Amino acid sequence: MMDDYDDSLTPHVQVLATGSDAVVAGFPGERPTLALGDGTILFADTGERVRAFEDANILLARADAKRIVAGGDDGKVIEIASEGKTTLLGDEDGKWIDAIALRDDGATAWSAGKTVRAREAKGAVKTFTAPSSARGLGFLPKGYRLAVSHYNGVSLWFPNIEGEPDLLKWQGSHLDLTLSPDGNFCITAMQENALHGWRIADKKDMRMTGYPGKTRSFSFSHDGQWLATSGADACVVWPFQSKDGPMGKPPRECGVRPVKVSQVAFHPRALVLAVGYEDGWVLMVRLDDGAELLVRKGLAEGETPPRDKPIVSALSWDKNGRRLLFGLQNGEAGLLTLPPVPPRR
């Protein structure tokens, strides 16, 4: 059953050995780049490694078109540019960095416990103290405004405007956070295996439940009409076409396998998903018809996972959707370069 996948893409995958767990994958300056748990950044095109953290592990990182920003267990927030230059953006004095968000204009936000900082590209830093530990951060697409998830809701904070942040309330512990590309919806992954969403305009709540595990990865489609999520034995994709979001509509499930999905990434131009699993498998799935292509084969079905579990922990497309970079918790990684499509007649 599991050998039935179309494996025509697998010869186009370049295998990478990173030696450490992949924290994030990205293409700053169009270079395939992995931030690794051991504190280094690997530029996969040249094999060059940059030691971003002298004596610390990278806890989390985010990537955009120009840079990677990583948070260490030494409390430092370090930006790594595509040519390898590192810049210390912040230092929280040994407290673990819990969340990072990036903005295309070079602004960065991070949190450590209740302390949330927003730093403009030019270096001005503003601080907000969340009501409890901030676990997720996201810049809204319009205005210099940051969404901060914490216990019992999300605060919407304008770093450059005095005054209390606006609050989106919902009881419980909100972890990671994402915003729809149009900025209309804010969605959090909760402690209790569910997503919670708000329509920001009127704070209308939406609950998205039914997950067997926590959602740790989400990805909006390029047109903003679909939200792909991890946490189930399939990639669960919620429809966001209507102004009510996914309310009253069932999600689609694709890439169904007997193992939990750990990472999802929508193609930047097409309704195609890359899906990574907890057993090291990576598939490409077309949303329309659910057609699947194999990118990486992991453990055989029923195979006992080794102590160092091959969980796919980082997954990213480049901006044109030609290359897909993935990394695993056990130090394995790979770069898929899609073969050229034959010209249509």
Place this chain on the structure above:
Amino acid sequence: MSDKIPVTVLTGYLGAGKTTLLNRILSEDHGHRFAVIVNEFGEIGIDNDLVVGADEEVFEMNNGCICCTVRGDLIRIIEGLMKRKGKFDAIIVETTGLADPAPVAQTFFVDQDVQDEARLDAVVTVADAKWLAARLKDAPEAKNQIAFADVIILNKMDLVSPEELREVEARIRAINPYATLHKTSKCQVPLDAVLGKNAFDLDRILEIEPAFLEVDDHDHDHDHDHAHGHDHHHHDHGLKHYHDEEMQSVAIRLDGEVDPNRFMPWINLIAQREGPKILRSKGILAFKDEPKRFVFQGVHMILDGDLQREWREDEKRECKVVFIGRDLNEEDLRSGFLACAVDAAKQ
């Protein structure tokens, strides 16, 4: 067994000697490497590679269960620590003197990701022999920590008279007769009395008899001095018996078997209804027509139970349950449990 990382929770009132014990655990040569989660990061001198600051943030799970409070910060920290597997083989969570141990313990049963990687080993409470009796009167959290403990280190006994020691010991036993009690000064207990207890492991809940008769630890420790600690005459007097008005334990024994079809609904009902008042529960049961022992343990409303090894030929098939909690209705618990007996229906 499993390769899950054992987690020891270290509680105790301010100044009782927690930091002394922690530093002993970290500095002695025992072959273990610890990750330590402390609540006041940077404020106490701990010499260890892996020290993480926590903020003791408790939240209620959104599932309508009022006592499913967990520590969100612990979930996050343990998740982060698991990426450093190989750098440590055990975790110690230190809590403030004011903290309720329940949310810490519940975190290890409620969160699946934590449960997959770590297991609660024991709750260890360090208490100051001189001050505990007073604290038990005026500080509810001190009582909670005693009631919740698997291991109690009654520290600074060199500072009290044998009279006072007997008094405080009796007060502890009135609340929690089941914890292992070590009387020490300067936290000089053998570390295997604190670590590797498997107190929450169903396979190890073998003995739920009151541990009244254990020997003082200073009998085993010869390499330190606390001269007046060797005055043994007080052993002969036995314990005073106190009744703590608020916190108590209820132990019920039943000869013979219980009917699982009556027991399971009953224990679930008790956990649901009385869970907020029950801090800890444990039991070993003989089910009708079941060759194996059924063992359960609980923290407030969270119950964990399973069939364990078979009853031995020479063992009497009997059932025992123990509840430690606040304002427990002993009569109600007793009659409810006894009504689960197989022969209760016939009578």
